Amino acid sequence: MSQTTLKHINFPKDVRELQVENLPHLAKELREFIINIVATKEGHLGASLGVVELTIALHYVFNTPEDLLIWDVGHQAYGHKILTGRKDSFETNRQLNGISGFPKRSESNYDAFGVGHSSTSISAALGMAIASKLKGEDKNHIAVIGDASIASGMAFEGLNHAGVTDANLLVILNDNAIGIDPSVGALKQYLTNVKKGTERQDNIFEALNFDYSGPIDGHDLPLLISELERLKSVKGPKLLHVITTKGKGLKQAEQDQVKYHAPGKFDAKTGELPAKSAMRQPPKYQDVFGETIVELAFKNERIVGITPAMPTGSSLKYMMDKIPERAFDVGIAEQHAVTLAAGMATQGLIPFCNIYSTFLQRAYDQVIHDVALQNLPVIFCLDRAGLVGEDGATHHGVFDLAYLNCIPNLVIFVPRDAIALRNIMYTVQLGIDFPIAIRYPRGRGHILDWKLPFETIEIGKGNCMKQGEDIAILSVGIMAKVVEEVTTDLNVSHYDMQFVKPLDETLLHSIFKTYKAVVTIEDGTIIGGFGSSILAFTSKNNYKKPVTTLGIKDEFIEHGTVDQLHKLQQLDSDSLKRKIEELLLVLVKDS
Ligand SMILES: Cc1ncc(C[n+]2csc(CCOP(=O)(O)OP(=O)(O)O)c2C)c(N)n1
């Protein structure tokens, strides 16, 4: 085959017909292709660069899609997508109406399982392997899982079960010694010792009845291929330990693996990131959290911070750097993070447990059973609430208001801006006798001067932002900004209710007595969220005024920019304005 392999490749036939000695050239082209597109279109970079050889080897050796290949998390699957029919659409990756950044069953039959949240691959592959056996089918089932993801409880549950089956399951541990941030925990130390050759006895995977092989160099294509060929004929659960370098092939990505996990735009030739803008910008909510917790923790020694594997993303890193003995990265372990916080709270500590809204879904029982039921004063800081943009359906933080709303004892606060976030953090560390969830979005707000002297926030109180006539718009969180834009032109009232729970009932009674109609707006699901609580309030109190509830509709929202998605959900200022004007017309007609 000529040197232009990727350009003319027709998958899978052409790849499988290549000589092994031609595969490194394909790997080189695949890397360049990924770098060139991610440099301009953005996305996850380092993880996919690290598994280029592994991707080629897997598709070369196994008969995908008949053999079922599952990528854990799926942020490393760009090479897989490009090789399996999505080369031409790859430039639409993560964009509105484009392909998803993660494997997705509806996108390709090579995507055996939909992913995005970590540590699901072993259970899913085991489920498929058991199904194949029951159906009498002879297939291979392969889960590729990273060193940070395999340390999660769910992965261990899968290993523990698989070890007592004769399922035809191959787990490939892609060990690059890093998650988004450096991997943590005793398992990480164990894997490091295995690599150094100081931990050859009592192999943890052999102890779980897996046929263990490795560690082998995951960039050595001939070696990978011969090892995978050998494993094809090994029966039962097996684990191949592969060592790779995250960011392989792009110098900067290898050197700064945290930044190049998902670097944004960069120069494809030099690997350089663009210079930071010199213009003063409003801070990211994450940095408001990170800087504020440090400021508070220096004064209040009972404050502790917890993150499950997202120190950089959440900015808890600031506290880990300044007060390391009170800031904990527990790895991809959301359930543990929540119950750890609960345990700390029983002993008088003030835990700020920072979890992305979407990942808290995994620790729902812990929130209910370990925190709320015991009414423990855990402070949940739920980052990435609302629509997160290009990560799409697996990552939007739109369910939290609904899934938290029904939990007794739990207070839910949604700051409208950075100052409110800072002030609620200040307020709750002064002392609370209930758990609280504070949920805020990804990225920057709009307030430049946010580091003002702290003020306390009265629990359960809303604010009147603008007094008008006829219609009251009740917002929570960053929707206040959208309402503000609309109410500059329209003579209606705006209330920032702040608390989804408890509702400010005194304020609500006065609103329902004053206005002809009420509109609620939130960046969470309409079902079960803030608006639904307002509807429940009206029916409980027998108010007959019309209430319009705006928010995320009853559907999974795909990927796109946050602005595009807000527009599609009619949560942008033009849509809100249209809605209010329609309502005003109806009110005029009815009067
Ligand atoms: C349940 C859950 N928690 C957190 C994340 C965020 N996350 C995505 S990738 C990642 C690190 C994965 O590391 P590893 O498994 O070692 O794969 P690598 O990136 O090194 O290829 C984390 C923490 C997630 N996707 N799912």
Ligand SMILES: CC(=O)[C@@H](O)[C@H](O)COP(=O)(O)O
């Ligand atoms: C794959 C994954 O789950 C993370 O990499 C996630 O994309 C991080 O999101 P942020 O960029 O919002 O931190």
Ligand SMILES: [Mg+2]
């Ligand atoms: Mg890793």
